[in-house]
Amino acid sequence: MKLRYLKNVATLRLSAEKCNGCGRCAEVCPHGVFSVNERKAKIEDKDCCMECGACAKNCPAQAITVNSGVGCAQAVIKGWLTGSEPSCDCSSSEGCC
Amino acid sequence: MSNEKSCCCSAESCCSTETITPFNKNDEWVTGEIHTPKGKVPVVSTKLHFKDVLGAWKVRWGMGMMNYKISPGLYAVGKPDHTSPVLVSANYKLTFDVLRKELSGLDCWILILDTKGINVWCAAGKGTFGTDELVDRISKTGLSEIVSHRKLVLPQLGAPGVSAHKVTQGTGFSVIYGPVRAKDIKAFLDSNCNATKEMRTVKFTAWNRLVLTPVELVAAAKISLKVFGVLFLINLLAARPFGLPDFIAYMGAVLTGTVITPLLLPAIPGRAFAWKGWLLGLLWTLGFIWYNGWFAPGFLLLAIGYLLVLPSLSAYLAMNFTGSSTYTSFSGVIKEMKIAVPLIALSTVAGIVLVLIESL
Ligand code: SF4
Ligand code: SF4
Numbered sequence: 001m002k003l004r005y006l007k008n009v010a011t012l013r014l015s016a017e018k019c020n021g022c023g024r025c026a027e028v029c030p031h032g033v034f035s036v037n038e039r040k041a042k043i044e045d046k047d048c049c050m051e052c053g054a055c056a057k058n059c060p061a062q063a064i065t066v067n068s069g070v071g072c073a074q075a076v077i078k079g080w081l082t083g084s085e086p087s088c089d090c091s092s093s094e095g096c097c
Numbered sequence: 098m099s100n101e102k103s104c105c106c107s108a109e110s111c112c113s114t115e116t117i118t119p120f121n122k123n124d125e126w127v128t129g130e131i132h133t134p135k136g137k138v139p140v141v142s143t144k145l146h147f148k149d150v151l152g153a154w155k156v157r158w159g160m161g162m163m164n165y166k167i168s169p170g171l172y173a174v175g176k177p178d179h180t181s182p183v184l185v186s187a188n189y190k191l192t193f194d195v196l197r198k199e200l201s202g203l204d205c206w207i208l209i210l211d212t213k214g215i216n217v218w219c220a221a222g223k224g225t226f227g228t229d230e231l232v233d234r235i236s237k238t239g240l241s242e243i244v245s246h247r248k249l250v251l252p253q254l255g256a257p258g259v260s261a262h263k264v265t266q267g268t269g270f271s272v273i274y275g276p277v278r279a280k281d282i283k284a285f286l287d288s289n290c291n292a293t294k295e296m297r298t299v300k301f302t303a304w305n306r307l308v309l310t311p312v313e314l315v316a317a318a319k320i321s322l323k324v325f326g327v328l329f330l331i332n333l334l335a336a337r338p339f340g341l342p343d344f345i346a347y348m349g350a351v352l353t354g355t356v357i358t359p360l361l362l363p364a365i366p367g368r369a370f371a372w373k374g375w376l377l378g379l380l381w382t383l384g385f386i387w388y389n390g391w392f393a394p395g396f397l398l399l400a401i402g403y404l405l406v407l408p409s410l411s412a413y414l415a416m417n418f419t420g421s422s423t424y425t426s427f428s429g430v431i432k433e434m435k436i437a438v439p440l441i442a443l444s445t446v447a448g449i450v451l452v453l454i455e456s457l
Binding site: 004005006007009010011024027028029030031032048049050051052053054058059060067068069073074075076077 | 207221222253254256257258259260262274276292294297298299368369370416417419420423424425426427428429430431432434438450
């Protein structure tokens with residue numbers, strides 16, 4: 001069963017004009033959000049995006065933007081308490097934020 | 098322990114300029130050394146020893162999680178030469194163990210980045226598994242003189258930290274993202290570095306979720322000790338002292354939030370983690386209260402109090418599991434928390450007041 005998180009919150013945006021169809025985004029996305037056909041990328045399933053930022057970081061044409069961050073409640077709480085950017089502090093726990 | 102051992106610099110192994118990657122000769126996982134144009138590189142075993150397994154177990158249970166790391170640098174598996182593939186990974190020992198275990202029978206190089214002992218995914222999020230460190234490590238190890246090709250295989254989960262095109266600009270090496278799971282590495286290399294869609298997709302199986310729960314449980318247990326301390330003090334002046342049933346009710350709610358909810362995740366209706374935890378916590382509390390016959394008039398305040406506190410506790414603990422999950426987004430967690438945290442806080446405070454009124 002495919003696990004899904006909240007609907008319509010992902011901040012992922014793709015600019016089709018800038019895209020050169022290299023296919024990198026489809027290669028890096030851990031949730032298969034992109035498909036690339038006829039040298040154009042397309043967002044197939046935006047609600048699966050976990051905002052990891054891999055696609056934006058690896059797109060050579062800067063065609064993708066996403067507000068990436070850690071999807072981790074504890075990090076967010078710490079951010080709220082300290083007034084800083086949420087960042088995960090998991091020293092080295094295996095499945096951390 | 099003899100004195101000789103304490104100072105590693107007197108030994109010839111780690112300060113020699115000819116050694117690319119410093120290592121401890123006593124480590125069972127190093128089986129020898131291999132000579133390259135740039136110096137000596139440690140050869141690592143593809144088998145896990147008892148110590149490796151024990152180490153992994155300790156990490157999972159949250160004991161000695163710090164400092165489980167190896168030296169960054171270049172390592173060899175089998176008998177690699179200048180045409181052998183180069184795999185890139187993090188210097189978290191657990192990550193390294195999982196990788197080398199899958200490489201039996203292969204000849205390849207492993208380039209270990211300094212991620213401060215953090216796994217690939219987290220380090221990529223922080224940027225320590227990143228473009229700069231990779232470019233730096235390539236030049237420090239002299240990799241371009243050790244291999245004649247210009248290809249690196251990176252774990253796909255490292256992609257959030259690395260800009261493939263920038264690495265190519267900086268070093269001439271092209272980046273191929275390998276499969277998400279180490280067990281697919283062989284198939285990936287055999288198929289000329291083609292990953293199937295299945296190899297590229299992150300899964301979050303019941304087993305994946307289960308191995309993550311001990312750490313959550315240990316963290317919850319540490320806080321629980323403080324709760325028990327306070328309850329003990331309250332007991333000194335309480336009319337109805339807290340006893341075994343209260344303890345069971347509480348532990349049940351903790352287990353529901355830290356273990357049962359993560360395990361049953363896909364089966365619980367709804368999407369927000371806090372909601373899922375709350376739902377199961379409610380079921381547990383209702384069941385427990387009914388079993389104890391606390392729906393009777395004399396216990397009503399207590400029952401309502403617990404119905405407010407315990408499901409909130411499960412909800413909070415379940416929400417923390419978002420940090421361990423592999424599909425929750427930042428925006429999603431923020432949205433969930435903006436609703437859940439105030440509700441959890443209100444309900445908990447109201448519940449505690451009711452329980453105390455009943456008990457004092
Ligand atoms: S990585 Fe960028 S340029 Fe390449 S296919 Fe995706 S959107 Fe287009
Ligand atoms: S941010 Fe991550 S999950 Fe979202 S589309 Fe990009 S690569 Fe996929």
